[in-house]
Amino acid sequence: LALFAGSEPARADAASAGGWQAIAEFMESNVPEAERERAGAVLVRILNDVLYEVLNLSREGAGLAALPGDEKSQAFLTQAVIALSDAHFYPAPVAMMMTDFTQVQASVFQVARAPGKNVVYLGCLLLIVGIFAMLYVxxxxxxxxxxxxxxxxxxxxxxxxxxxxxxxxxxxxxxxxxxxxxxxxxxxxxxxxxxx
Structure with missing residues (x-):
């Protein structure tokens, strides 16, 4: 949990400050290569279970019902864990979450002065006349x-x-x-x- 949260580095030359990358670096330096796959599956399961319990505790503290253990909740938890893991790659100290959205419609009118527009219109007119002349004369x-x-x-x-x-x-x-x-x-x- 400390590695995932970024409170302690995986090793002295660690490139990541936390998240799944920190756990992967810790396993590369401390777990033999033959056992990494099994150890990784165990660590992922333990971390997901602990984060699920932390989420339910925070919901209980906010006066909300515990999150049901269905497939939809598991999908939400997976995305939330990935978002928490990737948050270490961004330098901003806060994470923003949109809670409300109000669509405001607006019309934009632009008034511009184009001194050469008469020349452009004359050129377009001559081009059209030339095309008709080419086809019919x-x-x-x-x-x-x-x-x-x-x-x-x-x-x-x-x-x-x-x-x-x-x-x-x-x-x-x-x-x-x-x-x-x-x-x-x-x-x-x-x-x-x-x-x-």
């Missing part, structure tokens, strides 16, 4: 190659024009648009359908 490329008269050894007097058209997404209107641009830019007359 078709990219079209048009090439017109003009060959001057008399070039490449031919004897023609007219300038030859070659036109190419490229789109990133093929649609139904692409061919119609190419025909429209061809007649518009090259000033070609549309071929009239033959009369029946």
């Amino acid at each position: 078709r990219e079209r490329r048009l090439w017109v190659w003009l060959t001057p008269a008399g070039a490449a050894g031919d004897n023609t007097t007219e300038t030859a024009a070659t036109m190419a058209f490229s789109v990133n997404r093929k649609t139904i209107d692409s061919d119609r648009e190419f025909e429209h641009l061809k007649h518009k830019l090259l000033a070609l007359k549309k071929e009239e359908p033959a009369s029946p």
Whole structure:
């Protein structure tokens, strides 16, 4: 009990001031290795029984009924002994226990000044416009190659024009648009359908 309470050290170079660690250090230095398991079980049982009696004596002194010896009480006692053992690792001289709790709800409002918020909003707007433009605006490329008269050894007097058209997404209107641009830019007359 004195070792567990930390009132006397297990040995001169003991690292722990009390708890189960002090008892383990005491057994390592005083009990042969072959008998440590059996001696440890006996010590644990004796210590638990003594602490159970001390708890009931303190309850009796406080005017409370003795703790029943059921499974729930044993689980509580086990946790209490572990808490007492680990209390030696904390430098605080007291242990706090919460006895009451009142939940207080609160709302927090924060007013902040952000000088660059207009720039950020403008950037977000341009980003959204850019995404819509990327999805819905078709990219079209048009090439017109003009060959001057008399070039490449031919004897023609007219300038030859070659036109190419490229789109990133093929649609139904692409061919119609190419025909429209061809007649518009090259000033070609549309071929009239033959009369029946």
